[in-house]
Amino acid sequence: MRKGSRRLATAACIPLTLLALSACGPGKDTDSARKPDSASSGQSDAPGKAGKTTGEGGGEQGPAADEPDETSADLPADEPAPGGPGDAVTYDVSEAAEYAEPVSVGVAAWNDSLENVEIRPAKAGEKADVRIVVEDGWPEARTKPLQIGAGTIVMGRAALDAGHSSPRIAAHEFGHILGLDDRRNEGCSSLMSGHKGGKDCPSWHPDSSETRAADANFAEK
Secondary structure (H helix, E strand, O other), X not given: OHHHHHHHHHHHHHHHHHHHHHHHOOOOOOOOOOOOOHHXXXXXXXXXXOOOOEOOOOOOEOOOOOOOOOOXXXXXXXXXXXXXXXXXXXXXXXXXXXXXXXXXXXXXXXXXXXXXXXXXXXXXXOOOOEEEEEEXXXXXXXXXXXXXXXXXXXXXXXXXXOOOXXXXXXXXXXXXXXXXXXXXXXXXXXXXXXXXXXXXXXXXXXXXXXXXXXXXXXXXX
């Protein structure tokens, strides 16, 4: 009798258990059955979308990986940078001391061949695009990236005292203002070879390729 009673009790428990489950509903999900919550995990469901990261210094939120900062270098090619090329480049020789005349000679050499831009003295009350100053040391042109047609030309006394041509120095540095680079591997016939042309180089005129390159920087877009 005891054995048979145990079987009856077991059989009676089965439907009771099923009834209890159907009445109470499903139990709590287990961790293995739960779908990951993207909001709580910090991961986006959309592929390829990176979250913002901490920027360098100061702890500010940086841009997403697929949203780079727009800088001046990212300006469209058909939009000139502020202060960029126009149809004239103006200059001021009020700080050029005794080199004001050699500067005008170097400028005239460019104007003889340029077609798209004219280099001229700034008018009274007009802010010049280019300042001409005299300093110790070697000559240089101080310009800003993507800002063609503006800057400061330094007539360096070291080169002048060494015997280099002052009109050639002025014309060479204006070449940088017009957007040209040095051509260190070329000789006297190239204005942008600079002092590599030698102290005795009599030329301060740009060659045809240098003129074309400068004109191209001021061509209408």
